[in-house]
Amino acid sequence: MKEEVAKLIKQEADAISSIPVTDQYEKAIQIIKERVHRLNGKLVASGMGKAGQIALNIATTFSSTGTPAVFLHPSDAQHGDLGVVQPNDVLLLISNSGKTREIVELVELADNLYPNLPILVITGNEESELAQMADAVLFTGNPAEVCTLGLTPSTSTTTMTVIGDILVVLLMKAIGFTNEEYAKRHHGGYLGDKSRSQARLLKNKK
Known part of the structure; x- marks a missing residue:
């Protein structure tokens, strides 16, 4: 059992260390700083299922560290909650596949309300439809899940969480929090x- 635990920890750690480091992080930080801290907008984070739980965590962490943020459930957005979105906001969308129907539809709905809102995407598929819509794409590296079936979001959500933490810390430094x-x-x-x-x-x- 101990050997199995050590193996799983190493697999998770390797996935984190393999997250690609690109200029997309700097681009994302510049967008958030401009829209939220100069234009008084907010960060609107969204995801479906377990990715949504990560989005909620990222939003609350941003809010506690000086960057106003809310979580918007993509399904609830279709039933009136889209009204939380305002003209100077930034969308932070999380989808491992980059094909999540509710998230793709959220982009279309938000654009109909306020055209050309900046979109930041955390995804395991940088060639996806959602990634093509984004102003900045934060790629997880698409690690294999530690789940024995290779299905349950586990390693992918670990990398999503780490990327969220990186964004929070970089923003804290950028605004001198x-x-x-x-x-x-x-x-x-x-x-x-x-x-x-x-x-x-x-x-x-x-």
Whole structure:
């Protein structure tokens, strides 16, 4: 069992280290910074199924680190929730296949509401229809799933999560996000206490 666990960990780690590093990250950060921080828009993240759970996590992490973001379920978007989208927003869409029907339809619906919204895509298929629609494509490397059937999203969602973390950290650096600003958004719990303590220490050093 221990050997099997070690093998699975290595497979996941290898997939992460094989994520392609391209100029698409810089392009994505520039788009988010321009639309959200200069034009007062927000990041609208969406995905279907397990990719949607990753999109929700990315959205909440962005919001807690100074970049307003929401999760929009692609099916709910077709029943009125599309109204959350505004003219200066950015769409962050996640689909391993790049062919998810509900996500492709979301692009069309959003474009009908506000034409030419910037689209960022995290996908395992950089030649897909969704990727062709994107202003920036963040490719996972399309790793094989650790699932014994090769079907259940597992390694693919690991790489999606890592790409989301990279975007968050790069944006934090780009906007100069501070402990003090973090504390304003995260009042409760251990992290709230820690951020306020760090902010006080930095203030006292000045």
